[in-house]
Amino acid sequence: MGTTQLEPVQEPKYWHLKTVLNDALDSEFEVGEILPNERDLAARFGVARATLRQALEQLELEGRLQRRRGVGTTVAPPRIGVSVGPSAGTWPGAGRDAWDTVGCAEAAPPAAVAALLGVEAGERVHTVRRERMIQGQAIATEMLYVPPASVPGLSGMLGPAEHAPAVLRELRELELEGEDRAVELGSARAEDAKQLDRLPGAPVLVVTTRYYAQGRVAAASVATYRADTCRLTFGDSGALEVTHHQASDTRRAS
């Protein structure tokens, strides 16, 4: 990163800066290595700190960097491929999976979820909150919504300790006919952010799933994956092992 000055160009400074840094990351840094602090970097490139930060933000969005308040900025490892396909046994086939149940309650779901399930707004359903751990870190949180009608075997009035396992067990007994998924970009709510060890507003991939049984929507879940560290795979035939770096400059492809 010997560059001391940016040659004046037409494109925005932060954009040019981003490509310069991106190339430097490839050639001069190792994964996990910490970068100079923002004030130094800004001075070195002759830009204001806000401009430098704009470049870093994008690189973080693309999964190239990891920034932690009070600590510093480090070079991120390649994104982790996490399987969310039906074959993944993500749920509810769930053998020994990386999912940890962290909470459980009966509550009224958000309006959008109620519509998904076809229940009245305000109607209470079983909810299970889980988080997905990979390599020791939480990469996703999930909220699972199960209308009582889907799990008639479940007698009411359970203590919190038995509740979650009971709901999951009942669900496993159901014959699932299929499932639907949708992925969209979102930003982490305060609650999710905390579990994912990110700041509120961090970019996340929101995976909404509908589970079908007996011709109806038997359950739904909303999972929130860290967008900086995850690549979601939907595979017939196993995950993609190779990371595709969506290059930030125009020079890459032929």
Place this chain on the structure above:
Amino acid sequence: MGTTQLEPVQEPKYWHLKTVLNDALDSEFEVGEILPNERDLAARFGVARATLRQALEQLELEGRLQRRRGVGTTVAPPRIGVSVGPSAGTWPGAGRDAWDTVGCAEAAPPAAVAALLGVEAGERVHTVRRERMIQGQAIATEMLYVPPASVPGLSGMLGPAEHAPAVLRELRELELEGEDRAVELGSARAEDAKQLDRLPGAPVLVVTTRYYAQGRVAAASVATYRADTCRLTFGDSGALEVTHHQASDTRRAS
């Protein structure tokens, strides 16, 4: 949006501002309506323009707003659900689809794609560039990579006009055994941004697909979807019609 001042709270101003605006959008604005300009809004809430912009940026990221330079900020319609599942005939079954071919060449793919295809870096493959149109607007661009070995029927030396259809035709003849997909967050390169009518760096969902035939990877594609306007659906049983607004505040769920 009668609020003239933000009550002082502990959370960051831009975050609070975001939830205030988000609620105002629900209750006081119609889709397509234009908001007051940034300078007025900032003054109205008693914050600097940069702070106001930080809130708007997040709302745009979540698909609630659409901003256009020289024009203004408008309330965005709900995200469009676009199917990218195998059943979608996204490609190459392709009946009359919303895909438009916009270019074609023989070129060396980016290193990451070469690895995916299992060809040498620098080796030339057929490339087809397409864009996906929905409701009159481009929502995705795609680059398709096909090694010559996968389409032996293709005699070399074709004019640009015949090339793309020929590649697609040959591909349709193949017996595809399956496909793999991965989704991750990226930012639009200059070229993609132009086709998607966004600024460079705009957030996009990058869908990488591997197509298998005869036990090998016969082709690969990298598609870039506008993250602000799209919700990607992977369905056995049809798309989710209901939008899930990943709420920005904590008050939504029970």
Place this chain on the structure above:
DNA sequence: GAGTGGTCTAGACCACCTC
């Protein structure tokens, strides 16, 4: 307490669109 990234300000100028 020293050092980091995160938030915020009050300006300025630029690129783009529309009239």
Place this chain on the structure above:
DNA sequence: AGGTGGTCTAGACCACTCG
């Protein structure tokens, strides 16, 4: 020409982590 969002600056202070 006038209005919009996009870029950029040079500061300040805050929240967090760590030795």
